[in-house]
Amino acid sequence: MRLLTDGTEKDPILRFCHTVISQHGKTWPPTEDTLAEGFANWLGLSSFMSRSAMQRLCRSKDVKLSFNPLPHDIRGFNCSFHNKREIIVTARETVAFADSHTLLHEFREMLEHTFVDLGYPTVTSTASLETHAEAFAVLCGMHAVTRDLPLFLEMAANVERKWPRYFTYALVIVFGLACLFGCAFTPQMEEMFLEAKRQRYVRT
């Protein structure tokens, strides 16, 4: 079944995939990092976003994002039909950055389905797509932090008095490191959280 028919012009995700193929078609597939950096920039991803900010961002790319209760071992899913695209992320909060991590994971799967439809798959199996989607989500998160850091550093540089300025720099560095750490370890922390929950179910 072909999910994508006409309507390239109405589908930003499809346009993004076309652009990636035109840039990297000769050396296909692009590395996960190249894809993540391109996507984070294209989406305008920030390191810290509320749920409503994520929804606005998705809407700007014609993707409907909602947060709904899902079975406890499912964090999100995505679907594409003609040029309608939707991502659902679990309403349950697990750890910091879990929402954006899941969102990016689902985006990566959506991109892959589009690449497949265009005849340019980047992975060979569903199992490896899961691994790629996890790596992609972490890498996008890191690119978002590096995108935001210059702005934060500039804000710190504009603090007039010396000690408050140093203090602001220190805060920016701690915040940056916390974000990088958060992005990199979100999958493991989520896993631990779910495992702890499973064990609680077993015990009681």
Ligand SMILES: [Zn+2]
């Ligand atoms: Zn997945």
